[in-house]
Amino acid sequence: MTHSAAINASKPCFLVSLDFELFWGLKDHVRLEDYSENLLGVRKAIPGMLSLFRQYGVHATWATVGMLFYENRDQLFDALPSLKPAYVQSHLSNYSHLSDVGENEDSDPFHFGASLIRKILDTPSQELATHTFSHYYCLEAGQTVETFRADLVAAVQAAKRFGVTLKSIVFPRNQSNPLYLRACSDAGLVAYRGNAPHFLYRPNSSAKEKRSYIKRGLRLADNYAPIADIGPQSPSHNSEGMLDIPASRFLRPYSRRLRRFEHLRLHRIQNELEVAARSRSLYHLWWHPHNFGINTTENLSFLERILEKVAALRDTYGMTCPSMAELAAETISHSAAGAK
Ligand SMILES: [Zn+2]
Structure with missing residues (x-):
């Protein structure tokens, strides 16, 4: 069991973390053929988001899959860890799908992302974080903490290519495994995104998740109406020295089918921001x-409405927009000051 202690921040804060994969x-x-438009659209969506983050002073955390950090196939294959996860459901492993990786980012924009990582790093105050090296699943049967450690070592090495020391992690499919936090802190990480404290957002293995129709339906409805009220949230330290920065909400993309309800979706987020x-x-x-990656204009303009609200709350309540690593550094210095 991990022990944790909630921390009251002196100022309200708004965090953005992106699972870049x-x-x-x-x-x-x-x-791929069903989703290539979304994936190609990322090359327009990321510069659009970066420009909004710069304009509104948001220090976003880009939790990036380590396999994206390489310029070409040879470099990527040289960087693969020798210890790999042996999931019982072997199709979950990205190592079982390596034969379809192309030569480089020009010929295969779906598996390489170095030019996008450079754009993120060229934008002030953005944090490059990890989404593990191989999009690793910490709650799936068959993998072990040893293979997770090997994955993290590879992620740390990948980030070093860009001169970045990793500080934060977002677990793929939000499968945060409390038993693995020691491995994270051993790899130099200090913060992770925890799950919203509500049963609808409790992480599941992929098999269980597939069967959770009702839960998934309620999660969809929760974007438009107050179904799961999670209330005010605070980061908390656990005994492994990692700061749990819980998620509040997944920002659902614009849907043409549900466009009549867009104002409800926006109000829901604006209200939650106000409460925070x-x-x-x-x-x-x-x-x-x-x-x-699709409906990019609608999605960016929705994001801008949110950021306008955050700017108003900054003026009224001093709301700040730190990255996960910045929030961790702040709370550690706060706790140290409090302990004196
Ligand atoms: Zn992911």
Whole structure:
């Protein structure tokens, strides 16, 4: 069992974390031909998001799959860890789908992302974080903490190619395994995105998740109406020295089918932001760049409405927009000051 202690931040804060994975996060359940438009659209969506983050002073955390950090196939294959996860459901492993990796980012924009990583790093105050090296699933049967450690070592090496020391992690499919937090802190990480404290958002293995029709339906409805009220949230330290920065909400992409309800979706987020600001707590929004890969204009303009609200709350309540690593550094220095 991990022990944790909630921390009250002195100022309300708004966090954004992005699970940047291109096809590596989807290969086990989506066909490329069905999703290539979203994935190609990422190359427009990321610059659009970066420009909004710069304009509104948002220090976003880009949790990036390590396999995206390479310029070509040879470099990537040289960087693969020798110890690999042996999931019982072997199709979950990205190592079982390596034969379809192309030569480089020009010829295969679905498996390589170095030019996009450079754009993120060229934008002020963005944090490059990890989404593990191989889009690793910590709650699936067959893998072990040793193979997870090997994955993290590869992720750390990948980031070093860009001169980045990793500080934060987002677990793929939000499968945060409390038993693996020690491995994260041993790899130099200090923060992770936990799950919203509500049964609808409790992480599952992929098999269980597939069967959870009702849960998935309620999660969809929760984007438009208050189904799961999670209340004010705070980060908390656990005994492994990692800061749990819980997610508040997945930012659902624009849907043409549900466009009549867009105002409800926006109000839901604006209200939650208001509650977080008034209670000096945190609001943590997350999504994938590929969610903005289609309907990019609508998605970016929806994001801008959110950021306008955040700007108003900054003026009224002093809401800040730190990255996960910045929030971790702040809370550690806060706790140290409090302990004196
Ligand atoms: Zn993912």
